[in-house]
Amino acid sequence: MPLLALRLASPAVLIDLSAVPGLDxxxxxxxxxxxxxxxxxxxxxxxxxxxxxxxxxxxxxxxxxxxxxxxxxxxxxxxxxxxxxxxxxxxxxxxxxxxxxxxxxxxxxxxxxxxxxxxxxxxxxxxxxxxxxxxxxVAQPGTGVAFEEATRRHGDFAMVGAAASVRTEDGRIADARIVTIGVSDTPVRCRDAEQELVGSAPSAEAFEQSGSLAAGACDPPSDLHGTTAYRRHLIHVLVRRALEKSTSRSGDK
Ligand SMILES: Cc1cc2nc3c(=O)[nH]c(=O)nc-3n(C[C@H](O)[C@H](O)[C@H](O)COP(=O)(O)OP(=O)(O)OC[C@H]3O[C@@H](n4cnc5c(N)ncnc54)[C@H](O)[C@@H]3O)c2cc1C
CATH class of the missing domain: 3.30.465.10 (Uridine Diphospho-n-acetylenolpyruvylglucosamine Reductase; domain 3)
Structure with a gap:
C-alpha cells in the first residue's frame, strides 16, 4: 500500500490473493x-x-x-x-x-x-x-537464536539489524548463522563472521571479532537517519549482542 500511495508502483492489474483458497x-x-x-x-x-x-x-x-x-x-x-x-x-x-x-x-x-x-x-x-x-x-537440538535491531521508534523498520542462530556442542560452536539487514540492497549473510566462530569455544573475544568481520563486510547507505560509519558501528555491536544472546540460549547452557 505505501508503494502504491507513493506512486513507486503503478500496476495495471491488482490480484487479491485473499480470495485464493489453500494458501494459509x-x-x-x-x-x-x-x-x-x-x-x-x-x-x-x-x-x-x-x-x-x-x-x-x-x-x-x-x-x-x-x-x-x-x-x-x-x-x-x-x-x-x-x-x-x-x-x-x-x-x-x-x-x-x-x-x-x-x-x-x-x-x-x-x-x-x-x-x-x-x-x-x-x-x-x-x-x-x-x-x-x-x-x-527445523532448528537442530542445541540451537539458540536472537534478533537484534536499532530503530528510531518502536514499530519502525529497522535502521539496521542482525539475526543470529548458534548451535553449540560439547562446549564448542558447531554451527553459526549471521544475517544483517538494512545494510545493502538485500539481506546479507555474513559468511566470514560465521566461519570465525565454527569450531571455537564461545568467548567475548570471538563474538567481538565476528561482529567486526560482519561490520567490515557490509556497506550500509548514508541518509538523514544515520551515516554509513554509524550504521557500520551499529552492525558491529548488534552482531556481537545477537551472538552473545543466541549462545547463552543454546543447548550447552
Ligand atoms: C507501516 C508499516 C510498517 C511496516 N514495518 C515492517 C517492519 O518493521 N518489518 C517488516 O519486515 N515489514 C514491515 N512492513 C511490511 C509488512 O509486514 C508486510 O510484509 C508488507 O506490507 C507486505 O504486505 P502483504 O503481505 O499484504 O503483501 P502485499 O502488500 O499484498 O504485497 C507486497 C508485494 O509482494 C507481492 N506479493 C504478495 N504476495 C505475493 C505472492 N504470494 N506471490 C507473488 N508476489 C506476491 C505483491 O505483488 C507486492 O508487490 C510494514 C508495513 C507497513 C505498512
Whole structure:
C-alpha cells in the first residue's frame, strides 16, 4: 500500500490473493516447517509449531511493524516484496529456507533463499509466477537464536539489524548463522563472521571479532537517519549482542 500511495508502483492489474483458497497454513513436514504464502505474520508469531521448531522466526515476528501490520501482512507478501530491512527474508536467508513458486504454464519450482533475494525489492520471481510457500528448516537440538535491531521508534523498520542462530556442542560452536539487514540492497549473510566462530569455544573475544568481520563486510547507505560509519558501528555491536544472546540460549547452557 505505501508503494502504491507513493506512486513507486503503478500496476495495471491488482490480484487479491485473499480470495485464493489453500494458501494459509503452517505444517510440519520432513525436516522443515512449511508456511503458506497467505499466512498472516501474526499467525506465525503465535504458532506453537513455529515457536518450538523455527525459533528464529518467532523471535523476528514482534519486530515487524505494529500489531495492526502483522494482522494483515503475510509471509508470502513480505518474502516477495524483498525489502532489505525486512525480518522474514533475513530469517529465510539465515536458515537456508526454500521458497516455492508456481506459474500456470510451467508449474512449480523451488528456489533457495540464497538465490531468491536479488536486489532492492527484486527477487527470482518471474512476472507470471506466484509465491506459494516458504519452507523453514527445523532448528537442530542445541540451537539458540536472537534478533537484534536499532530503530528510531518502536514499530519502525529497522535502521539496521542482525539475526543470529548458534548451535553449540560439547562446549564448542558447531554451527553459526549471521544475517544483517538494512545494510545493502538485500539481506546479507555474513559468511566470514560465521566461519570465525565454527569450531571455537564461545568467548567475548570471538563474538567481538565476528561482529567486526560482519561490520567490515557490509556497506550500509548514508541518509538523514544515520551515516554509513554509524550504521557500520551499529552492525558491529548488534552482531556481537545477537551472538552473545543466541549462545547463552543454546543447548550447552
Ligand atoms: C507501516 C508499516 C510498517 C511496516 N514495518 C515492517 C517492519 O518493521 N518489518 C517488516 O519486515 N515489514 C514491515 N512492513 C511490511 C509488512 O509486514 C508486510 O510484509 C508488507 O506490507 C507486505 O504486505 P502483504 O503481505 O499484504 O503483501 P502485499 O502488500 O499484498 O504485497 C507486497 C508485494 O509482494 C507481492 N506479493 C504478495 N504476495 C505475493 C505472492 N504470494 N506471490 C507473488 N508476489 C506476491 C505483491 O505483488 C507486492 O508487490 C510494514 C508495513 C507497513 C505498512
Amino acid at each position: 497454513y503452517i505444517e510440519r513436514n520432513d525436516g522443515h516447517v512449511a508456511i503458506g504464502a497467505m499466512t498472516r505474520e501474526r499467525t506465525v508469531e503465535r504458532s506453537e509449531v513455529v515457536g518450538s521448531l523455527v525459533p528464529l522466526l518467532t523471535e523476528a515476528m514482534p519486530l515487524i511493524g505494529h500489531l495492526a501490520i502483522r494482522n494483515r501482512g503475510t509471509v508470502g507478501g513480505s518474502t516477495a516484496h524483498a525489502d532489505p530491512s525486512a525480518e522474514i527474508p533475513a530469517v529465510a536467508l539465515a536458515l537456508d529456507a526454500d521458497i516455492v513458486v508456481t506459474s500456470a504454464p510451467r508449474g512449480e519450482r523451488t528456489v533457495p533463499a540464497a538465490e531468491f533475494f536479488q536486489g532492492f525489492f527484486t527477487t527470482a520471481l518471474e512476472p507470471d509466477e506466484a509465491l506459494v510457500e516458504v519452507r523453514f528448516p
